[in-house]
Amino acid sequence: xxxxxxxxxxxxxxxxxxxALVATVAKNDALNQMADALLANAxxxxxxxQADMVNATKMPTKFQDRLMLNQQRIVGMADELRHVAxxxxxxxxxxxxxxxxxxxxxxxxxxxxxxIGMIYEARPNVTSGASALTFKSGNAVILRGGKEALRTxxxxxxxxxxxxxxxxxxxxAIQLIEDTSHQxxxxxxxxxQYVDVIIPRGSHRLIQxxxxxxxxxxxxxxxxxCHLYVDRDADLTKATPIIINAKxxxxxxxxxxxxxxxxxxxxxxxxxxxxxxxxxHGVEVRxxxxxxxIVPDVKAASDEEWDTEYDDLIMAVKVVDSLxxxxxxxxxxxxxxxxxxxxxxxxxxxxxxxRVNSAVVYVNASTRFTDGGEFGFGAEIGISxxxxxxxxxxxxxxxxxxxxxxxxxxxxxx
Amino acid sequence: xxxxxxxxxxxxxxxxxxxALVATVAKNDALNQMADALLANAxxxxxxxQADMVNATKMPTKFQDRLMLNQQRIVGMADELRHVAxxxxxxxxxxxxxxxxxxxxxxxxxxxxxxIGMIYEARPNVTSGASALTFKSGNAVILRGGKEALRTxxxxxxxxxxxxxxxxxxxxAIQLIEDTSHQxxxxxxxxxQYVDVIIPRGSHRLIQxxxxxxxxxxxxxxxxxCHLYVDRDADLTKATPIIINAKxxxxxxxxxxxxxxxxxxxxxxxxxxxxxxxxxHGVEVRxxxxxxxIVPDVKAASDEEWDTEYDDLIMAVKVVDSLxxxxxxxxxxxxxxxxxxxxxxxxxxxxxxxRVNSAVVYVNASTRFTDGGEFGFGAEIGISxxxxxxxxxxxxxxxxxxxxxxxxxxxxxx
Numbered sequence: 001x002x003x004x005x006x007x008x009x010x011x012x013x014x015x016x017x018x019x020a021l022v023a024t025v026a027k028n029d030a031l032n033q034m035a036d037a038l039l040a041n042a043x044x045x046x047x048x049x050q051a052d053m054v055n056a057t058k059m060p061t062k063f064q065d066r067l068m069l070n071q072q073r074i075v076g077m078a079d080e081l082r083h084v085a086x087x088x089x090x091x092x093x094x095x096x097x098x099x100x101x102x103x104x105x106x107x108x109x110x111x112x113x114x115x116i117g118m119i120y121e122a123r124p125n126v127t128s129g130a131s132a133l134t135f136k137s138g139n140a141v142i143l144r145g146g147k148e149a150l151r152t153x154x155x156x157x158x159x160x161x162x163x164x165x166x167x168x169x170x171x172x173a174i175q176l177i178e179d180t181s182h183q184x185x186x187x188x189x190x191x192x193q194y195v196d197v198i199i200p201r202g203s204h205r206l207i208q209x210x211x212x213x214x215x216x217x218x219x220x221x222x223x224x225x226c227h228l229y230v231d232r233d234a235d236l237t238k239a240t241p242i243i244i245n246a247k248x249x250x251x252x253x254x255x256x257x258x259x260x261x262x263x264x265x266x267x268x269x270x271x272x273x274x275x276x277x278x279x280x281h282g283v284e285v286r287x288x289x290x291x292x293x294i295v296p297d298v299k300a301a302s303d304e305e306w307d308t309e310y311d312d313l314i315m316a317v318k319v320v321d322s323l324x325x326x327x328x329x330x331x332x333x334x335x336x337x338x339x340x341x342x343x344x345x346x347x348x349x350x351x352x353x354x355r356v357n358s359a360v361v362y363v364n365a366s367t368r369f370t371d372g373g374e375f376g377f378g379a380e381i382g383i384s385x386x387x388x389x390x391x392x393x394x395x396x397x398x399x400x401x402x403x404x405x406x407x408x409x410x411x412x413x414x
Numbered sequence: 415x416x417x418x419x420x421x422x423x424x425x426x427x428x429x430x431x432x433x434a435l436v437a438t439v440a441k442n443d444a445l446n447q448m449a450d451a452l453l454a455n456a457x458x459x460x461x462x463x464q465a466d467m468v469n470a471t472k473m474p475t476k477f478q479d480r481l482m483l484n485q486q487r488i489v490g491m492a493d494e495l496r497h498v499a500x501x502x503x504x505x506x507x508x509x510x511x512x513x514x515x516x517x518x519x520x521x522x523x524x525x526x527x528x529x530i531g532m533i534y535e536a537r538p539n540v541t542s543g544a545s546a547l548t549f550k551s552g553n554a555v556i557l558r559g560g561k562e563a564l565r566t567x568x569x570x571x572x573x574x575x576x577x578x579x580x581x582x583x584x585x586x587a588i589q590l591i592e593d594t595s596h597q598x599x600x601x602x603x604x605x606x607q608y609v610d611v612i613i614p615r616g617s618h619r620l621i622q623x624x625x626x627x628x629x630x631x632x633x634x635x636x637x638x639x640c641h642l643y644v645d646r647d648a649d650l651t652k653a654t655p656i657i658i659n660a661k662x663x664x665x666x667x668x669x670x671x672x673x674x675x676x677x678x679x680x681x682x683x684x685x686x687x688x689x690x691x692x693x694x695h696g697v698e699v700r701x702x703x704x705x706x707x708i709v710p711d712v713k714a715a716s717d718e719e720w721d722t723e724y725d726d727l728i729m730a731v732k733v734v735d736s737l738x739x740x741x742x743x744x745x746x747x748x749x750x751x752x753x754x755x756x757x758x759x760x761x762x763x764x765x766x767x768x769r770v771n772s773a774v775v776y777v778n779a780s781t782r783f784t785d786g787g788e789f790g791f792g793a794e795i796g797i798s799x800x801x802x803x804x805x806x807x808x809x810x811x812x813x814x815x816x817x818x819x820x821x822x823x824x825x826x827x828x
Contacts, residue, residue, distance in 0.1 A: 407763070408778045
C-alpha cells in the first residue's frame, strides 16, 4: 500500500474529526469565501485548464466540452458554492429522541460520515461541487478526478485549500490525489481504515469498476435504464408530452427514458402517432415484433437492448398484453432508477407504484424529475440506484450517518 | 458460479416480490403458526439436533451449548416468533410526503430491502429468529448457517416452510443452503444479481471474512472494543457499579466494556478500589505503566491489546492526562461501537458525546444498554458498527429501504 496515500487518509481522518465540530456559520463563511476566491483566481484556473485542453485535443468533442472551463463556467462553480452555503447543515439535525424504560435519554443525532472518497472523470466542476457538499456536511473529501483534468483540479483545489487555511479551518478537509495512476485509484478503494465511503461519479463503466474492486463501502449512482408504460386507460394527450420530455429533453442523463411499453389495447391507435413524433424529435425508434407489425419501418430491437441504457436519442418500444406483463418486464430489465405509468385508472397506477421495484415510481409524470433539485433537496451529490443507505436523489442528508447520544445518571443493565 | 445457488437466488427474488405485497395480518398469522409448528414438531427438531450434537462432541463446551436444543429452548424460539408478530410492520410506514414546486406529490414509503443473505455459525436459534425478522419486514432470506448445525437447521426450516405453504404464502421467502462448503458461502457473497445485502453474525473472524470477500453490500455487525472513561469530576459511587456491570454482567457480548481509562486526578484514589472490586468479580486486570505504579501487581498490557476485543473477563486499564487524551485514545483504538464517560460535569459529558466517533456514546450509564431491546426497538437483527445504512442496534426498520412514489397529472420538466 502506497505510504503517501495512507498519510493522506490519516490527514483526512484528522481533518474530519475537527471539521465535525466546526460551527455551521464558519462553514458557510468559508464556502462564500471559496466562491470569491474562485472568481479572483479565474485567470490562473483558466490557464491551467488550457494546459489540460492542449493535451486533450484527440479526445471526443463531448469530452473536451466537459473538461473546458471559461469565465462563465467559473461563475457557475462559484454560484454553486454560494448555493450550498445557504442550505441547512444536515449535522444540526436531531432525527428523534426518547426516554427508555430505564430512564435513559436517547438522542438520535445526525453526524458526518467522516472521510468520503470521490472517484470521477475529467469534469472540473465536480471538483468544486463535491468539495462544497462534503464540506458543508462536515466530511473530509479525498478527490480522485480524471487524469486529463489534473492541472485544472490542482488549480481549483489550491484555491479552496487557501481559504481553509486563511479561515483557520482544517486544510486537509479537501485533498486531491495528484498521482492519477489506476494503481492509486485502486488503493483508495481499499483504504478501509481511513475512508468511510466511496462515491463514484461518471460512466457506467467507471461506476461498475469501483463497485467490483472497492472494499470500502460504495454508493452506486447513476445507471438509468428507465421505462415509460402507457396503460390501456392512459390519457394519450398526457402520454405524448411526457414521452417526448422523458426521452428528448436531455437524452444523455440517467433519468431520461430509454424504453416505452404500450398496452396492446391502445397500441394500434397510439404507436403510429408517438413513433412519428419521436422521429420528428430526432429519436431513432426500435421495436419488438408487435410494434413492427403496426409500424413496419421500425428497426428490430435486439434481445440485449432491453437491458441497455443508450444515453442517446434512441428508444426501444414494446407492446405488452397487460399491466402485469409491463411490471414483470420492468422488474426484470430495469436498473431500478425511475419508471413511469401513464394511466387514468387510480388503482392501476397504485399497483404499478407498489409493485415496480425502483427508487422512484411515477404516475403521469416524466422520469426527468428524479433529481435532487426537482425533489426540493437543494443539492445533489448523485442518484443512488442501490437500496442500502441512500436510494434515489442524494442531498446533504445522505452524506451523514447517525450517532446515539445516551444520557443517564448511573444506570446499569439488570 | 453454482447453478443451484443461482436458482435459489432467482426463487428468493421472486418470493420477495410477492411477499412485499402480502398484508401485515397474513404475515403475523403465519408467524404465530410457525411458533405453534415449532412446538408441535419439537421432537423431530430435537432428534435432528441430537444427530448434530453427536458429531460435535470434540467442539468446545461453549460451542456445544450454543448448538444444543431442548424443549425449553424451542419454547424460547417459538416465543420469539410470537413477539415479532406483534411488532409494527416497518413496510406500513410512510416516512414523509410533500408537494414539489411543480405540483408533484412525493411519498417516501418504507419498502423491504428484497433478498437478505444471513451467514452465521452453528446457532439454531438464529435460523428461526432471523427468518422471523426478515419475513416480518417483507424480505426473502437465504440462510447459510454453520455446518455443524445442518440437520437442526434443516428440521427448523422445514417446519417454517410448511407453514408458508399451508398459508398460501411464497415458500421461497425462507430458504436454507444445504451445501455447507466454503465455496458456496463465497458464491453467496458474490450473488449481486439476486441478493441485496449480506448480514454476517458470529465471530469477529467470520464477519471480517465476509466484509473482505463479499461483492454484495454487507452490514458489518458486532465488533466491540468498548471503553469506559472515568473523568476527574466523576461521581465514583456511580462509576463503580457501571464499570462492574459493563465488564462482568455478560463479558462475551459485543457491548461489554473491554478498556477502562481513568483521569490522572482520580487515579491514585480510585484505581486500588476498582481493581480490587474487578478482581473480586473474577476479572483479570492489565494496565499501563502509570496504573502499575499505583497498583504494582497489575500485569502489563501489551501495545496490541489496546486494539483487542477480549470477549472475556479481562480488562485493560490506562491513566490519561485529560479528557482530550481520553477521546483521542478512544477514537484511535475503538471499534466505534459503544463508549461511556462517567462525569458530573455536563459540559465535559457533552464534549465526550460530540467528539467520540462511536455508534452509541453514553454519559453515566453502562455500555450494556446498546441493544435493540433495551433501546425499545422490540427486536434486534444485530448491532451495526459501520456508518452506512444502519448504525448501532438494528431493528425491523433497518431491514427496509425507501421508495419514492410520485404522482402527477401530466407534468414534464422544463
